[in-house]
Every structure is written in C-alpha cells, then in structure tokens.
Amino acid sequence: MTEADAEFAEQWRLVNTPLGEEWSGRTRYAAAMWFHKRGDMDAETLEVYRICSRLDSTDPLPIIRDRGVGLEWLRRMEAQR
Template sequence: MTEPDQETTEQWALINTPLGEPWSGRTRYAAAMYFYKRGELSAEALEVYRLCSRLDSEDPLPIIRERGVGSEWLVRMEKQKQ
C-alpha cells in the first residue's frame, strides 16, 4: 500500500474532527465527499455523513454500522485510528 499524499492525510484529519466542535459535522461531511469522489466511500455511507452534517455532536459511524452500508469504511476508520 502506498503512503497517502498530503491531501489525503489532511482529509483523514478532517473526517476525524472531534464531535461537538462547531461546524464539525459539516467538516466531516466535506471530507467524506472527498473519499466518496475517490471511490473509497459508498453513496449510502456518504448520505449518513450528509444527514449528520448539521449535527455536530452526532457520530455517523454507529449509524453507518446500524444501516449496514459501509462495512469496508468502518474497517478503514478503525485501522486509521490505530
């Protein structure tokens, strides 16, 4: 696996913006759109980020898990946090 470029590294940081910070939901959604456009996030999972975009304290990952729409994404998020 190749090392991520600077843009991808920045987008990982943005998608992991802490819950509850002002505008954090929109920040996570914008980063999710980046990964969607790269083909790394499903449209269904992106929709969850969109729904959570105005809810800064809402974690989209449990909703993605509940809906069963992004299992590969959930694995990537777990690996990325390690």
Template structure:
C-alpha cells in the first residue's frame, strides 16, 4: 500500500515531531501507524510508539534502540542503531 508523495511527506514530518511539544507523542504514534500499515515498520516498533504516545517528551527511538528492535527503522530515521 503506497501513499501519495504529499501524504508520505506529511507523515514523515509527524513521525519526526519535536520532543516535548504538546500532543507530539500522539502525532508520532499516528504517523508510525501509517508506516506500519505500509509495511515500513515492525509491530515491535509500533508498540514503542504506542507506549510513548502520551509522553510527549519521551524519545521512542531511544527505547527502540534499548530493546534492540527496529534497527532498519533507526537507520531510516538517521539514528544510530
């Protein structure tokens, strides 16, 4: 399932929402669901975004790294695995 380029860009911006902004955790989770449905994100990584959805200041990538899941996602996000 492929989205439009505009939709992809919008979701990419949301999944990269700055930490600490109001509702940013929920925005990141919603965007993560988009990438999960496209097959770009594993269920384990999506679960991390879900857990962080109410914690606007929590970096989900740090938890992904700590759990050792989603190494490809970390690379795509430009984060060190």
C-alpha cells in the first residue's frame, strides 16, 4: 500500500467514525475537509459536516440527502458501507 493509499484509507475510516463517540462529529468534519480539499466533496456537503461537527450523534448523510446536495458523495458512501 502506498503512502497516499494509506492516507486515503485513514481519512475514509475517520469520516466514517461511529455516531455518538465523543468528538466524532469533529473527527468526521476534519476528514470531510480532507476530502473536500482533494475535490472529492463539494462545498455544500462539507457545510453539512461543519454543521454536524458539534453534534456527535447526528448523522450528516440524511441531512445531505434532504438538502439534495452531494449526490456523488452519497453514492460513494453507500457503496462503501
């Protein structure tokens, strides 16, 4: 596994941090920023992660769906689960 692959795997693990864990919202948001910087996530989707960053038990995916943003991100998340 290359260093880039390892970093991607780590960020993917972080963006999927289980709900309800202490600081999990902030962890997911930090990973979401990494994906946004890579061009894998649009600004509207990142904004949902920002809003949820202080809400450790709130799943950002239903909010993303409700807002009708991040369709490619949602496909990617659903494919990996």
